[in-house]
Amino acid sequence: MWNIPFFPPTASKEGEAISTLYWTITWLAIFFGAIVLFGAIYLAVKYRASNEAVRRDDAVETDLRLELGWTLIPLVLALAIFGWSAKLYGDIYAPREGAYEVFVVGKQWMWHCQHPNGIRENNELHLPAGRLVKVTVISQDVIHAFSIPAFRVKRDAVPGRYNTVYFTPTQPGKYHLFCTEYCGTKHSEMIGWVYVLPSEEFQQWLAKGAGGAGAAAVGLSLEEQGKQVFEGVGACNSCHMNPNAAVKAPDLRGLFGSKVKLADGRTVVADEAYIRESILNPGAKVVEGYQPVMPPYQGVLSEEQIIQLTAYIKSLAKEQPAGGK
Ligand code: HEC
Ligand SMILES: [Cu+2]
Structure with missing residues (x-):
């Protein structure tokens, strides 16, 4: 026991x-x-009742x-x-x-x-x-x-x-x-x-x-899995870092950890939470100078895929954006 x-x-x-x-x-x-x-x-x-204790009357008060x-x-x-x-x-x-x-x-x-x-x-x-x-x-x-x-x-x-x-x-x-x-x-x-x-x-x-x-x-690292999602199910590359894209979308190279200017005048740091929100609910924080045309991926991508995508975008942090954002 x-x-x-x-x-x-x-x-x-x-x-x-x-x-x-x-x-x-x-x-x-x-x-x-x-x-x-x-x-x-x-x-x-x-001090039980039956005991004749001495100092019961002049007890210390303070x-x-x-x-x-x-x-x-x-x-x-x-x-x-x-x-x-x-x-x-x-x-x-x-x-x-x-x-x-x-x-x-x-x-x-x-x-x-x-x-x-x-x-x-x-x-x-x-x-x-x-x-x-x-x-x-x-x-x-x-x-x-x-x-x-x-x-x-x-x-x-x-x-x-x-x-x-x-x-x-x-x-x-x-x-x-x-x-x-x-x-x-x-x-x-x-x-x-x-x-x-x-x-x-x-x-x-x-x-x-x-x-x-x-x-x-x-066999693939987290960021390689993220690249797969980026080019596969996410089809992110139909807009991002695609010279032939019909839509003007920010270059994601050099993004992670940098300061992003938003359309409403605020400035935010591109951390994990920002990347996640930008993917699931892009309308919440629109980048200055861009149209809010990115589709929300809420319900489309799983949390695992978001983590993979974030790892991929993180790995792009060291790279230079093509011709500025
Ligand atoms: C239809 C084109 C389109 C697609 C597809 C698209 N995006 Fe975007 N994305 C944009 C545009 C335009 C913006 C800038 C406006 C905004 O912030 O919503 C943007 C903004 C972003 C930002 C914030 C960038 C910054 O500089 O702060 C991230 C991160 C991002 N997208 C990631 C993704 C990922 C990951 C995918 C795929 C799952 C994806 N996008 C798919 C068009 C697109
Ligand atoms: Cu539980």
Whole structure:
């Protein structure tokens, strides 16, 4: 019976820090809870009705030291815990450079994961040990929540919005991946596995492509898949970067990360969210000097295809637009 997993394993650097904070708060609560509990029991026994206690009439009514003590000590402790938690929160949610990037799409009722080199996995996610990982998560339908208890990370998968979370797996092994937001009938079946591999094994896995049952080898990297969508189902190249196009459309080279002037006078930075919106709902932000003739791709392209297209447009960032935009 002692096999009951009261506490998940701790398998990430950030998770270890969070566990330390968790146990500190728990022990503080136990310590102060014990003072109150045993203090109450002691006093209840000491001043019970049948006991001829001495100082019942001239009881102490106020003591400045005591009051300052029980005000200032909890204040300092609470502020320290706040500062500590805020630091750990930042470690997980604030952007950091140099991370291995994966894209996760939640949909009823599975997790779909995409690696930069094009490998796709369903309800399985392979990650390298000892390397910072950035997960970008979005939902294709309702709100889900991407949760790996062993890493102490959780992030909502919201339709129409990219959310990110950062962590560094430390222990190779197999860990649960849960959906922790009730998302319909088979919510409880929306379970996957995270496999953390030692760095070298992970490189081999990446090179081989498949391995687990849920993985699919495609042979094309994410940006190459994006190029396929661009020229295939999306037919984006019938307007963009096409000298013979009937429609004047912006050159997408050099776009990602740049500042875009809009027809309504605003200026926005071309990030993932902007690219996504420009594809699904081009009317929302029309580029200055262009007609709003791009068709909306809402309902036409899947979230995976948008991620592939974005990777492709990102890869064009280093290139020069032909003859200015
Ligand atoms: C019918 C022609 C046409 C097609 C097809 C088309 N676009 Fe566009 N696109 C435009 C025009 C015109 C604009 C500029 C006006 C605007 O912002 O809506 C634009 C704007 C954009 C922008 C914003 C560019 C910037 O400089 O800020 C992106 C990104 C984009 N398109 C991507 C795509 C992708 C990806 C596809 C294929 C899935 C696609 N477009 C298909 C005509 C088209
Ligand atoms: Cu879900």
